[in-house]
Every structure is written in C-alpha cells, then in structure tokens.
Amino acid sequence: MSKRRFMSQSALLLSLALASGVVVQADETSTAPAESTASAIANTETSTAETGTEANSSSSDLSDEVTEPVAEATNTDNTTDSEGIATPDVAPTSATTATAEPAAASSSEESKDIAPVEGQTVDVRIISTTDLHTNLVNYDYYQDKPSQSVGLAKTAVLIDQAKAENPNVILMDNGDTIQGTPLGTYKAIVDKPEAGEQHPMYAALESLGYDVGTLGNHEFNYGLDYLDQVISTAGMPIVNANVLDATTLKPLYKTYEIITKTFTDTTGKPVTLKLGVTGIVPPQILNWDKANLEGKVVVKDSVEALEALVPEIRAAGADLVFVLSHSGIGDDVYEKGEENEGYQIAGIEGVDAVVTGHSHAEFPAGGKGFYSRYAGVDDVNGLINGTPVTMAGKYGDHLGIIDLNITYKNGKWQTNSAKGEIRKIDTKSDIVDESIIAIAKEAHEGTVNYVRQQVGTTTAPINSYFALVKDDPSVQIVNNAQIWYAKQELAGTPEASLPILSAAAPFKAGGRDFNDVTSYTDIPAGPIAIKNVADLYLYDNVTAILKLTGADIREWLEMSAGQFNQIDPTSTAPQNIVNSDYRIYNFDVIDGVTYEYDITQPNKYDRSGKLVNPDASRVRNLSYQGQPIDDKQEFIVVTNNYRANGSFPGVVNASLNRLLNLENRQAIINYIISEKTINPSADNNWNFTNSIAGLDLRFYSADSAKALIAGAEDMVYLAPADGHDGFGEYRFIYTEKKVVVTPDQPAPSPTLTDKDRQEIRDIVRKAYQETQQVPLKQAGQSKASVIPTSTKELPSTGSTDSSWMTLLGLNLLAVTGLFGRKSRKH
Template identity: 65%
Template structure:
C-alpha cells in the first residue's frame, strides 16, 4: 500500500469505479449523507450533462507566459508610482516545436498559489487608513514575478475568499457595486497577473448568489468547484473542473505539452454560514467525496496531473464525512498530485519541522508533504505565496511525479515595492474605498481597543452589544418578542488573531469614522435574533469559556490563561446578563463544540437584573447569521431563529449616527471568580498595550515576548467594589466582591444617568446641529487628498445605505 491514506475511504469508492467505467458520460450519485447540520448530499445526482459540458469545455489553448520584473515604489494611498526596473508584461510563444514525450523524459513544473486574499488588493490597511507592507496582492505579485523568473513552467492559481474581507469588498458589493460587464478589481488583477484558474471560498457567498454569478460572468478566469450543486436541477453550479493545457520546456529546451486538471471544493458549512443566501438553492457535497469522484473524470478527460484547490483547512488525520477542514484527507486521495489549501489563515509548510500540523502522522514540514503529496497553505491577505515544485518523469506512457518540494515565501514587509499593474487596476476602487471609510459617523468619548478583550470585559465588544440591543429593541417593538428580555452576544474579532500582533482594534477617543466601525466588525454578517432559555444560555457561555485554559490553583509558578487554539470570534460575551467563570474547572466543550466533560461547569452566578437565571426563563439574544446558523451549544436549541434587515456593521453605523456621541466603556458584566486569586496568570497581547495599564491593577506588564510585536502580561485577580472606578484610577471601595444584584443595580444607575445625559445632549443638538461635513474636517487626513465633491457623495451614500441594505435583503 502506498503512503497515500486509504483508511478513511468512504462508500464513494464504488462511485469511483462507476466513473472510471463510464468515462465521460457519467451519472455520479453520492452514497452517503453528509452529516453536518443543514448539509444534504444524500443520493444527490450529479447530472451527466454537467460532467459532459465541463469536460468538453475544459481544454484551453497552450500557452507560456513570461513576465519581466515589475517592481515599483508606491506612495501610501495615492498609487502614484515610479518604475524601479522595466515594468513591461510580455506574453511569449515557445518557439520550440512541441514534441511528443518519450519514455524517461523529465519536466520541472512549478505551481504558484495564493489564498484568502480577502480583497487585500493594495498594500494598504483601510482600518488604520495607511499603507501596510505586510499585505496585498500588489506585494504578492513581486514574489510571483521572482518565482516565474526561477522557473517559467508555471501554473498560477488562487484558492478563494477573494471578493470579501476589507472595506474595498464592501465598497464594490454595496456602495459602488460591480455592474453588468464590469470586472471586479480582484479578478481583473488576477487575470492581468496571468492566473490560470481560481476556486471559490466560503466568503464568496456572503453577498448572495446573484452578486457572485454577476462577478463570475464578467471574469475570464476559470472558476472551479466540484461540490456545490443547484438544488433544483442537481447540476453543478460552477465548472467542477478545468483542464488547462500549457506548453512547458524540458531541461534540454524541448517544448512539451502538459494537461493540468484543476478542481476545487468549499466547506459544506456554507449552508450554515450563509443560510439566508443559500437555503433551498444549493446542495453541498462532502469535500473529500467530491474530489474522489472528480479525479477519474479528469483523468479520463486527458489530465496528466491533478491539482486540487482546497478551500479547506488542513485539519487533522481523523476524518468525518461533512467536516470543514479536510486538506489532510484530500492530500491522501489516489491520483491527486498537489494541493493548494487555505481557509484557516495558517501557514504550511514551516520549512524547518516546527509547524503546527507536523504533529500528525505522515506530515513532512521540511519538504512540505502530507501523506507524500505536496501541499501549501499560504497564510492570508497576500502575505505569503505558496510554491510547489514537481519533478515529472514520463514512464509507462504517462507523466508521473518523481519528486516534489513545497514551500511558502513571505512578502518583503521592509520594502515599499509593489506591482504597478495591480496598483493601476486597483486605483479607482481603492481611492473610492478610502473616501468611503473616512466619512465620520460620530464621536467616542473614550478609546475603543481590544488588547485585553480575552481577559476582561472590553469596550470593543461593549459598543457592538450596545448597538445590537438598540437595534433589536426598535425591530421588535410591537411584537410578542418585545416583552422578553433582550440580550446581545458579540465576540472580539481582532484579538491577536493567529499570532498577529497588529490584529487588534485601536480607536482613539474623538471622531469615529466608517473605517473604525469596519475595524470593530470585520465580517459582512447579518443581524439575527434567537429565542433561547436560561438553560441554553448556560451552554452557550460554557462553550465561550473554552477561550481559557484550565489553571491549577495549587501551582505557584506562571500559567497561561488563554487557550490560543480557541478562535476568538467564538468567545461570545452576552450583555444584559452578569456572570463569572471559574477557570480552575475543566471545559465542558472542546473548541468545536463537542462535549468533553458532560458534568463540568465553569459558569457561576448567572443573573438577570440581579436575580438568578432559571432554566426555563426565556430570552431574546441578538447576534449574527454566522452564530445563529452554526452548531454552537445552546444556540442550536433556539426556538426562534430569525434574520433582521441590516448587516451588523450597518447597525453599528446607524447606532453611532443616532447617538452622535457614544461612551463605549465596558460595564464589566463578566468576571472571573476568586478561585484564581494570587495565581501567576500570563497572557500575550500587543507590546504597545503596556501604555494603557497605568491605572489598572488587574494587569501587569512583564516584558517583551519572543513573538514579534507581542508583550508578556500578568492578569491579577482584584476584588473591587466598582471595576469602573478602578480603571479611572479612583480609590477602591469595599474589598469584598460585588454580588450579582449589586452589579445589576450599579448597571441600572449608570444606564439611567447615561439616558439623562443623552436627553440633554439631544436637546442641545436641536439648537446647534452640526453637519456631517463640518465635523468630517476634524478627521486626520492621510493618504490621498480629500475631494469635497467625493466627500459629499460619500455622505449621501451613508444616508442611503440603510435603504440599500433593506432593499438588498
């Protein structure tokens, strides 16, 4: 038996036999049901017509593309550029006559892959409104050019999550949407760089199928996907594969034609994450079974080698039908020669044997193989390029992989060099996005940052929850649900995500603009409401408690408090309740929501309005479509699951516009129990956060961490009568911890005082109502020079956004 995995083969092995026997005219029938929630692929027919059409249109003309160096220095936002070296893009035809391969002939082929670009087209951070040399396709393009210069036998592909992720994605979908016949700037740039094919990520579906189809209709690049079907017809919604025929040059200079079969998959969980856009419209097959089914079809259609674009994390060496991250298993499928993966925003291979995935069997992080197949995962936002080198040999009448090596290369973040072709394509959308994000929507009286969001209640979450409750109260007015307590759940999206010390929200006190709101709320989620019970809330918060490691109260030495394997976007803080966590206890659930310790409980003192929450008590929780349609403990028991009209980000914008001046200070509705008193609990956050803890005895800065940009901090358990007074540097009151009832009373008094202040402020506003344009001048201006006309247009767009959103939904 070869090194390829065979232990996880499903009943689709029978399907493979049928495909091979039938050749190109086949009907593929899934033999097993995908067991993930909402994923229905049992007995799904993949139509004969779809496979035949995909096969007949697969071949393209042979081509060889060589690109000269395209280095250019850029200014931060203006995109003015000056060539450093020749910046001409050339297309050359191989002058060597294409020969028929002979036994023993060799060919060196290079696969280049990007993944999870998330509309990071330009080397620019729209949230900070300044250039960033760590991200952007314009930076990745330099690596592409260099890699092509080393070996011109190149296949260039993108692995999805391409059209969503930054304000530029929002701008081209909502504010200045892609029109019929207009190319999306992301795909226009990929075409200009010579990409051969792309696949679809889960975020391609965020703006709905109509938008996606329009974008792809204007796109000349083949977009392949083998596991999304039209529910009504049972046919593939996209091309299940393409065969790209290219003319390459062997070591002796002889031209050889090679047929590259390319297919792709997306996680079946898109049916959960984008339920509102996809329910009843598409069916999604298990990723592994879909690729297993497609390999023999591509082989029969003439593919010499098989490349899989797997928009799926690598996962682990265990396999369940319908699971999200199966890159490991796809690498083990017979006939697959190379895999470009992504989705997890992680990196593989490490190149030195120290990577995360190398703990699993048959994973080689030095040579970059999984079960013997070369695999790359090139990070996120264009910060890396994946490179797979295949040494092919022609034996027994076919091309075979004799050797391989995979690696990833990081962009040069010390240089301002970027690709001029990409910058020119991006110019209009980039500058429009900058004007859009600079529009002021209000003022914040206190800083909003997320540096300590994982160890204490936090202003970056508080403002989201405040806005969501405000919105839900309006939407539910006059309905039966309005009589129930309305709570809100939100999580920190930027809290040092995946070891990135720049991935924190940091908004100073003063004017707040759309760019700041986008920094608070990264994703294009839609608001949703759930009706749950007190018992459901307990399970929901027990799941959130997975953010913390279990600590030992008997250990006097340092202990890490944060579970870095837990995704911070799953650490929900539910406002409207008060509660505590006892993290000396074990977790009830693992990071995927599976029960670990059925009898375990970390949640303590769960109260509403000062009274303990009962199991049968009913609540409305406003959240987002991702959480509402997921498999979170507690959430999955909701008796009402309903989408509202606006995206969460637009809710925050509308809330700030209504309030004009906001106070995002955290209300400290959650804390830890005194079981951790006196322990040495450590965590990492951005090193510069040390400047924010002068008056905070609960946090101590210990020094710079070994990880770039991070510092080591200690969390100190402090019993305070009023956490707000503590942060303001005031003297402590009682040494005893507040009871839930006392905290609720304090919160009610603070809310009442805030409402009185709000009334007075609104009265004053009626007398002297400033225009948005006059206060917009207070914003710091960076990058390109503002245009008054564009500012007025931008302000008009803001006022229209709620109506545009409502119409869209």
C-alpha cells in the same frame, strides 16, 4: 463624474434616513427596501441592492482552524435556462465537457502540442495564493494607512521572483477573493461592477497571468447573482466540484479545467503537458450563507466529490491533477461533510498536488506547525502522505510554491520528487508591483473615501488589546448597538416582552496564536468614521435573534469559556491564562446578564464544540437583574447569522431563529448616528471568580499597549514576548470588579406611517438635486499605496470642508421637525 460615485459621497445622509427605515429612490426603477447605507446607494443605480452579510469569519463558528468568521446576504434568484437550472451569465461547463480555455501562460495557441518521449523529465512549479480577501493593495482600511504586511501588490513581487526561478509555471488562486475588506464591501454594494465590468481583484489576477481559480466560502456572501456576474468577467476559469443546483443536482459551476502548457524539460527541449485543475468549498456554506443559498444549491462532501471527479479528469486527458481546496487541512480522522478535509484530499488516488486555505494558517511551517502532530505530515517539505500541499496564510502575506520533478515513463508522467513551501512577503519595505497599484487605483480611492465618512464621536479610545482577559469597550459598543436595534425591530411583537440580551466577540485580538500584532481594534477618541465601525465589526454579517432559555445561555457561555486555559490554583509558577488554540471569534460576551468564570475547572466543551467533560461547569453566578437565572426562563439574544446557523452549544436549542433586516455593522452605524456621541465604557458584566486570586497569570498583547495600563490594578507589563514579534508579556492580577449598571436603552422611535416615509424621501431627494457634484481628486501614487489627499470630497473624518456637514445639518433639522410634528399629532 458618474452618478454612482456621486451616490457614494451621499452615504452619510442616507444613513440618517435608513436609521428610520426609509427607502430612498433616485429614479423610477429603484424599488428595493433599504437595508443599509450601501444598499440604498446601490438602489439609486437602478439595480436591486444586495446586502453583504459575515465568521469566519469567514468561516465556521466552531472551526478549530478558521481565524475569521464570514458573511451572509440576501439576493435575487438566479436567471434560469430552459430546464430551470440556475446559471451564471456564462453557462458552466460540466465535468464531462470541460475543455481547456486559453490562459495567459498557455502556449497551446502559439504552437502545436509537443508529445513527450520516454524518459523525458520536467520540473513543474505550482504557484498559488489563497484567502486574499480583497487585500489588493498594501493598505489597512481600518486604520486608514499603508500596511506592509498585506496585499496582492506585495505578493506579486514574489510571483515574479518564483517565475524567474522556473518558468514552467501554473499560477492559481484558491478563493475567498472578492470579500474581506471594505474594498470588497464597496465593490459589492456601493460601486457594483456594471454589466461586463471586471472586478478589480480579477483584473489584477488576470494581469499577473493567473491560469485558474476556485471559489471560497466568502464568494457566496453577496448572493449568487453577484457571484455569477463576477465569474462571467473573471478573465480566467473558475472551477468548483461540489456545489450543485438544488433542483437538477447538476454542477452549478465548471467542475474542472484542463490547461495545456508547453514547458521546457531538464535538457532544454519543449514538451506539452495537460494540467487538470478542480476545486472544492466547505459544505458549511449552506449554514453560513443560508439566506443566499437555501433551496438553491446543495453541497457534496469534498472528498466524495473529488473521488468521483478525479478519474474523469484523468480520462479527459489530464497528465497531472491539482486540487484547489478551499478547506483547512483538518486532522487525520475523516468525518463525512466536515469543514476541513485537506488531509484526506491529499490522499485521494490520482491527485498530484493540493493547495489548501480557508484556515488562514501556514503550511509547511518548518516542522513546528499545528499540523505536524498528525501521522504522515512532513511539515518541513510540505508533504501529507507523500502528496505536496501548501497553505499560504491570508491576505496575500505568503505565496505558496509546489515543485514537482516528473518523468514520462511507460506512457504517463510520474512524480520523482515533490516539495511544498511558502514564502513570506517583505514586510520591511514598501516595494510593490506598480501595475497592481494602477489597476486598484479607482477602487482603492473610492474605498478610502467611503470609509472616511463620519458617523459620530467617541469620548474615549476604543481598543481590543485586553479583550481576552477582561470586559472590553470594543465588544460593549457592539452589544449596546445590537440591543438598541433589536428593541426597535421587535417593538409590537410578542418577543418584545422578553428580556433582550446581545452576544458579540472580539474579532481582532492578536491574530491566530498571537501572530499578527496589527490585528487589534484601535480607535482614538474623537470622530468615528465607517472605517472605525468596520474595525469594530470586520464581517458582513446579518443580525439575527434567537429565543433561548436560561439553560441554553449557560451552555453558550460554557462554550465561550474555552478561551481560557485551565489554571492550577496550587501552582506558584507562571501560567498562561489565554488558550491560544481557541478561536477568538468564538469567545462570545453576552451582555444583559452578569456571570463569572471559574477557570480552575476543566472545559465542558472542546474548541470544536464537542462535549468532553459532561459534569464540568465553569460558569458561575449567572444572573439577570441581580437574580440567579431560572433555567426555564426565556430570553431573546441578538447575534449574527453565522452564530445563529452554526452548531454552538446552547444556540442549537433556539426555539426561534430569525434574521433581522440589517447587517450588524449597519446596525452599529445607525446606533452611533442616533446617539451622536458614545461613551465606550465596559460595564464589567463578566469576570473571573476569586479562585485565581494571588496566582501568577500571564497573557500576550501588543507590546505598544503597555502605555495604556499605567496605574492599572488588574494588569502589569512585564517584557517583550519571546517568539512573538511586536508582542509583550503581561501579568493579569485578579481584582473584584464592580458591575456598572446602565440605564435601559431609549425607547424606539415612533412607528412611521407611509406618509411620513414619503416626506422623508422628498427631503433626501431634494438634497440630492441641490447638491453640487465634486469630482474626486486624483491622488499621488507611490510604491506603497495610492491615498486620496483631498479632504473636500466627503463629510469625512478630519474634513475642513463644512458644506456637506451643513447640508446634513439642514436635513437633520428637517427630519427632526417631521418627527416632532408627527409625534405631536399622536
């Protein structure tokens, strides 16, 4: 068994040491400060740890399209060439020198190019995936069970079918590939690929014959060095047109690839085409991953970059030009530098087809989709101003297909007809591509073992089924942990004297427009494992603190109030209380203050954060410790790097904006370890005003959640929801809420001296030396998934083996004794 795998089994013990800020070193070469359980494990592998961080959430904190915010991380500097240009292991090829590299489906090595003849017609098929987010197999790591609604292993079945229908195929991936599930975190931090080792996501893509890929915003979450390493072993070209080196202003990555393919025309004759492919990423990565990218890269506006590059691709010999746009479709109004420009990209001269993504949405959508409202959008045939466009959802749940019928006329290929479509995976069966399951086996098993490690216990279930209509335990736990962590971090600083608040949002509350009934946090009472913490906090965000005034906090909450529709207090008809167009990750709950929303009033801001009703105000009775907040009073608010670096109203006014040392998820883990047992009770610090009392208010949640509200005063289950498979319709009943006053968080642990830290290092190092290595059991393999069956591999939830827990207990006693001894000295 490798040393790396042994380290992953020790994550729980390391979390204990890390909760005290201790650096654990397994050899002389490990010197990086420990920031998380995972990073400490990575340190023992003689390489500097890179801490994965969140959004979008993927994603912009104000995007009207992105359903999930995203991550930020610290990283070491890139290696540089003789001119000081940051470069990956394989030097990028600029646009002027890009050449076609052999691809799995290319026939350029097998035969000479066959020139077209006048009038020759070819049917070309573009197949694409987008926003896979390390959903490699059909498995939900948060619920620790198979899932038939996600996974490249299921998408691959559709790929094979699409190829069988028309073998004239180019297969492409649109980014956000290496981050998004615990598997992504595991491979980036716990079990990093060694030099020359291929990331399992790209191993799978290569095995399926992918010709080319691009970068999504989440590719930057783990730092440029990690990304360069992954690209160097991708096994296929990775292209990007708009990320430049900050010093030289030269492209940091290969800007395009010309892929030579010999296809069969409609009469059965071969003909060679040269297909140019480029890609873009939103400029907002400079905010979302500021810690990784500041001073290292600049990002051009997507439209401007492509308008300059497409003619070059044509001049280099491309017959057709395709754009991998890791950008949402957006709207029909162009603003330079905006996040979602797919609509405009489809209108660029010389672009023959566009694959979009990033928004986790679906296009075309049968004429009923969000984008059908814009001029020039054919939501049935997948066309935007005549150019074929697809957006194939997220996590491998759909496959994008664009069909082009082209004819060679007057010395060039011209499009006769085009059509875009998306195909949904089969969610009713466990049929998968077994070759992908085999490729994923080691990473999947390691991830499952990693997420099963127990960190504490909860006295009651934690779920987010009703997080959009009432104060919720799943958000409360996150805020409690963030305040606990910030008090330790700020001890002894001037900021420690200010009131410390915390902001968090329910990341899982039904998916985009209530389209994913599995998208809820659902943790049973009992042991809490890393998988449960990941379910509470999906993204690799880094904690951040802001210094704001009372007035700023009010504006922050006014923006959050966009989660609710405006209610007519005079109407007796049913009214939907939840605004399904609002992105749930923007619905921040701020704990440490109390407040109410009057949702009979209009919103002050729209869902993009633009001021639309300057005189409007929904926030009522905003108080701190029972007293109305003074607009000039200063507060510290703990949040994440995405919110801190976004354009949220109120947040942008921060007089202090600083990243802390841990990921939000790791802060939650440390909090639970410290508390041992948590009580997931919401303190009801927010509610609605009585302006909605007696009205017929409705909302959607999972139909299965009806069992949780038996006897509840504030909601009633009505019936299964029409048009929302698996969802139920509920009635919300206004009730007065009693605020639960919680005691102050415990004081932070005593500051440790260097001698204290060295003693704890010695304890943990000795534990490693004395622990027997237990090989991982090879699990049985089925169509649906590969799941380790052994319960003796790690101190995991449900484990029947007490050896590791005994070891942990002994070291807890040792560390406790150390703390006690030091505290008595002081």
